[in-house]
Amino acid sequence: MSLPPVVRHQYDAVIVGAGGAGLMAALEASKGCRVAVASKLYPTRSHTGTAQGGIGAALGNLESDRWEWHMFDTVKGGDYLCDQDAVEIMCQEAIEVVYDLEHMGLPFNRTPEGKIDQRRFGGHTIEFGKAPVRRSCYAADRTGHMILQTLYQQCIKRGVEFFDEFRLIDLLIQDGRCGGLIALCLATGELHLFHAKAVLLATGGFGRMYKVTSNAHTLTGDGCAIAFRRGVPLEDMEFFQFHPTGIHKLGILITEGARGEGGILRNGKGERFMERYAPTLLDLAPRDMVSRAIYREIREGRGIQGRDYVHLDLTHLDPAVVERKLPDITDFVRTYLGINPVKEAIPCQPTAHYAMGGIPTNVNAQVVIDADNSPLPGLYAAGECACVSVHGANRLGTNSLVDIVVFGRRGGRHIAQQISKLDLPPLSADAQGRAQEETSRLMSNLGGESAARIRAELQQVMMDHASVYREERGLKEALAAIAALRSRYRRVDVSDKSMRFNTELEEALELGYLLDLSWVTVVAALERRESRGAHSREDFPTRDDAHWLKHSLAFASNGTIRFDSKPVSITRFQPQERKY
Amino acid sequence: MQLDIQIKRFNPEQDREPQWREYTVTLEPTDRVLDALHAVKWHHDGSLAFRRSCAHGICGSDGMMINGRNRLACKVLIKDLRQPIMVEPMRGFPVVKDLIVDMAGFFDKYRSVRPYLISDEAPPRTERLQSPAERERYEDTTKCILCGACTTSCPSFWANSAYVGPAAIVQAHRFIFDSRDQGRAERSAILNQASGVWRCRTIFNCTDACPRGINVTKAIGEVKKLLVKAATRPPHPPPTRD
Numbered sequence: 116m117s118l119p120p121v122v123r124h125q126y127d128a129v130i131v132g133a134g135g136a137g138l139m140a141a142l143e144a145s146k147g148c149r150v151a152v153a154s155k156l157y158p159t160r161s162h163t164g165t166a167q168g169g170i171g172a173a174l175g176n177l178e179s180d181r182w183e184w185h186m187f188d189t190v191k192g193g194d195y196l197c198d199q200d201a202v203e204i205m206c207q208e209a210i211e212v213v214y215d216l217e218h219m220g221l222p223f224n225r226t227p228e229g230k231i232d233q234r235r236f237g238g239h240t241i242e243f244g245k246a247p248v249r250r251s252c253y254a255a256d257r258t259g260h261m262i263l264q265t266l267y268q269q270c271i272k273r274g275v276e277f278f279d280e281f282r283l284i285d286l287l288i289q290d291g292r293c294g295g296l297i298a299l300c301l302a303t304g305e306l307h308l309f310h311a312k313a314v315l316l317a318t319g320g321f322g323r324m325y326k327v328t329s330n331a332h333t334l335t336g337d338g339c340a341i342a343f344r345r346g347v348p349l350e351d352m353e354f355f356q357f358h359p360t361g362i363h364k365l366g367i368l369i370t371e372g373a374r375g376e377g378g379i380l381r382n383g384k385g386e387r388f389m390e391r392y393a394p395t396l397l398d399l400a401p402r403d404m405v406s407r408a409i410y411r412e413i414r415e416g417r418g419i420q421g422r423d424y425v426h427l428d429l430t431h432l433d434p435a436v437v438e439r440k441l442p443d444i445t446d447f448v449r450t451y452l453g454i455n456p457v458k459e460a461i462p463c464q465p466t467a468h469y470a471m472g473g474i475p476t477n478v479n480a481q482v483v484i485d486a487d488n489s490p491l492p493g494l495y496a497a498g499e500c501a502c503v504s505v506h507g508a509n510r511l512g513t514n515s516l517v518d519i520v521v522f523g524r525r526g527g528r529h530i531a532q533q534i535s536k537l538d539l540p541p542l543s544a545d546a547q548g549r550a551q552e553e554t555s556r557l558m559s560n561l562g563g564e565s566a567a568r569i570r571a572e573l574q575q576v577m578m579d580h581a582s583v584y585r586e587e588r589g590l591k592e593a594l595a596a597i598a599a600l601r602s603r604y605r606r607v608d609v610s611d612k613s614m615r616f617n618t619e620l621e622e623a624l625e626l627g628y629l630l631d632l633s634w635v636t637v638v639a640a641l642e643r644r645e646s647r648g649a650h651s652r653e654d655f656p657t658r659d660d661a662h663w664l665k666h667s668l669a670f671a672s673n674g675t676i677r678f679d680s681k682p683v684s685i686t687r688f689q690p691q692e693r694k695y
Numbered sequence: 696m697q698l699d700i701q702i703k704r705f706n707p708e709q710d711r712e713p714q715w716r717e718y719t720v721t722l723e724p725t726d727r728v729l730d731a732l733h734a735v736k737w738h739h740d741g742s743l744a745f746r747r748s749c750a751h752g753i754c755g756s757d758g759m760m761i762n763g764r765n766r767l768a769c770k771v772l773i774k775d776l777r778q779p780i781m782v783e784p785m786r787g788f789p790v791v792k793d794l795i796v797d798m799a800g801f802f803d804k805y806r807s808v809r810p811y812l813i814s815d816e817a818p819p820r821t822e823r824l825q826s827p828a829e830r831e832r833y834e835d836t837t838k839c840i841l842c843g844a845c846t847t848s849c850p851s852f853w854a855n856s857a858y859v860g861p862a863a864i865v866q867a868h869r870f871i872f873d874s875r876d877q878g879r880a881e882r883s884a885i886l887n888q889a890s891g892v893w894r895c896r897t898i899f900n901c902t903d904a905c906p907r908g909i910n911v912t913k914a915i916g917e918v919k920k921l922l923v924k925a926a927t928r929p930p931h932p933p934p935t936r937d
Contacts, residue, residue: 156754159754159840159841160746160755160756162748162749164749164753174821213822214818214821214822217822217823218823219812220811220870220873220876222830222833222837222873224827225827225830228824229825229827230821230824257753264837268810268811268812302791331748331750332747332750333748365751367751443753450770451772567736567737610740611741615708615792616795618743619736
């Protein structure tokens with residue numbers, strides 16, 4: 116087929132992705148420069164909208180709280196791999212950014228005196244671990260929906276320009292500088308070139324590399340994979356969080372807020388098994404620990420009827436509280452399981468949920484590309500696709516929403532401040548060449564391989580060998596399987612030859628991203644010979660600070676992956692044994 | 696189980712008219728219609744085009760007409776439907792390809808009601824106070840996910856596409872009844888126009904269609920009452936039969 120025409124645009128800055136991080140960045144950047152937002156989905160379809168339980172901030176509306184305690188909990192929850200300078204900024208700014216969201220109109224639940232209501236969440240404590248604290252500011256169990264709607268509303272108010280259903284295909288990085296991107300307009304099939312002084316990636320996570328996941332079908336790591344292919348390293352990719360309570364088989368999330376309101380996990384014998392794993396925080400221990408506990412119960416034959424799930428029990432709670440504070444999850448359970456959670460326990464299993472790793476950035480969301488944290492001028496990243504790193508080896512609940520609004524805002528501000536000092540870098544004459552080549556190769560392939568089949572096999576392999584527990588033999592098996600799948604991918608066929616809304620082409624592109632990111636994840640998991648946070652090696656079951664208290668950096672290097680590392684920023688809290 | 700599903704297909708680059716095509720797929724009874732569409736796309740015909748993302752009823756991407764009713768494909772289980780399952784695009788928006796409709800007009804109408812908090816007052820250093828009762832007043836309409844199921848099930852909208860439609864009114868309601876908002880007068884003026892709330896004939900299709908369980912007709916009724924109360928008589932009498 117002939118090459119599609121290329122449409123050219125010029126902006127000061129282009130934001131890719133319209134979830135919480137992208138919209139917050141767009142709002143801030145638009146105060147100082149000309150901004151466009153390109154997103155493969157309509158903004159309100161973004162995955163931020165599915166976040167349920169709340170956004171953590173030490174407002175202290177119900178009991179005494181301090182940002183230093185929030186910081187400690189985040190660092191300990193992250194198994195001391197968090198960069199503490201970044202966590203300090205996040206926990207301080209969380210407070211003002213939550214007030215900002217309220218001022219924008221976000222409909223938080225309220226206390227009797229009219230303040231923002233707060234509830235308990237996993238790993239959040241008072242006085243450095245003494246007891247659970249009410250820190251999660253929430254709007255029923257649809258906090259993410261409210262954040263996404265509110266930020267989109269504000270963007271409309273400000274007149275931010277949107278390119279809806281425009282998919283990132285390539286980043287234009289040349290001479291150590293990012294000068295724009297190529298996007299595919301889904302409605303027409305045309306390629307668009309956006310020439311810009313700055314690009315901010317806010318493309319979200321990649322949970323779709325696993326079979327059981329809470330993540331949307333569209334969470335395929337596009338920004339991370341494309342940056343990696345263009346020479347940007349990926350940081351801490353071995354750390355992928357499994358949320359303890361996904362609906363059995365479906366993976367749909369049941370918020371930790373359900374346990375925050377008093378829900379209890381029970382095994383096949385009806386025991387509250389978290390008593391044995393985390394005697395102080397019990398069911399509100401951090402997610403990595405609860406997920407491992409569930410796997411262990413199942414493995415030792417104490418799943419429900421000996422099967423591969425446990426129960427989340429809300430039946431002892433006041434039905435009015437369940438209906439009022441957890442309406443959406445009540446609806447999910449009724450819709451998909453035909454169960455009334457007020458009367459029956461919910462079958463749950465850990466579900467792939469959140470990538471702690473991603474594109475390395477500094478606290479201004481600038482992408483940094485080596486062990487010395489040298490920025491790549493013109494390129495920014497924020498939200499789940501980025502690794503600041505505020506989540507370390509395991510993210511605490513509520514902190515993803517904190518991360519997107521705090522660092523989305525900082526990235527947008529930095530762009531607005533810097534833009535007058537930046538020039539528009541020249542682009543090569545065939546800047547669109549690689550994007551054209553990739554899309555036309557997929558469209559003209561006759562290899563007979565099915566993207567759907569390769570994806571299903573990949574998701575199974577990742578689930579079997581690179582999920583909650585890992586060990587060398589399984590990871591090596593996964594590595595060999597992924598190599599075979601990557602070579603089959605070169606023969607993937609797109610049967611739809613049409614230009615408009617070619618969703619088959621989209622899925623083929625997305626599979627390519629998932630294959631690359633799975634490969635990096637497995638190799639990084641093999642490299643790290645210790646257990647820390649969400650990375651649990653059965654053959655190296657303890658944390659090894661002497662050798663591994665450092666971030667990993669994975670670089671694409673002539674068809675292989677090269678590793679480097681960089682130190683962790685430790686300011687206030689020295690690593691300790693992690694008990695709850 | 697074996698499942699027969701008929702899908703109204705349209706490829707603008709080949710077809711003059713949409714046409715129904717039938718597929719047989721194997722699924723569990725507890726699977727969703729979205730799973731059936733994926734089974735067709737992944738194992739029978741890769742060119743089938745539809746939007747989807749979260750797959751559990753929150754993102755609002757996969758609104759479509761299923762057995763004659765507007766639903767989200769990810770929120771309907773196969774066991775609850777009569778076979779063959781008939782799937783077609785939402786009615787009243789231009790069809791772009793297969794089940795994908797052009798939503799640009801829908802979002803234009805959404806933007807027309809000024810869907811954002813309007814307030815001239817400088818906010819306090821911390822949060823504005825709002826009592827639980829004031830918060831409850833607009834709770835129902837905060838749930839809207841802009842899927843379009845209500846607007847494309849509305850006979851008044853089918854008859855006259857200038858009508859802002861239920862979804863835009865729901866969004867306006869969410870702000871009009873928020874104690875922090877001061878944009879009531881400007882939104883009322885917009886909704887009082889000929890294309891505004893008075894086109895609603897209280898048919899309740901929107902309420903039936905809403906996958907979020909919003910009482911859409913009630914919300915529209917509350918806006919109408921407010922307009923009546925604000926004026927001694929409505930500046931625009933209800934329109935005559937279209």
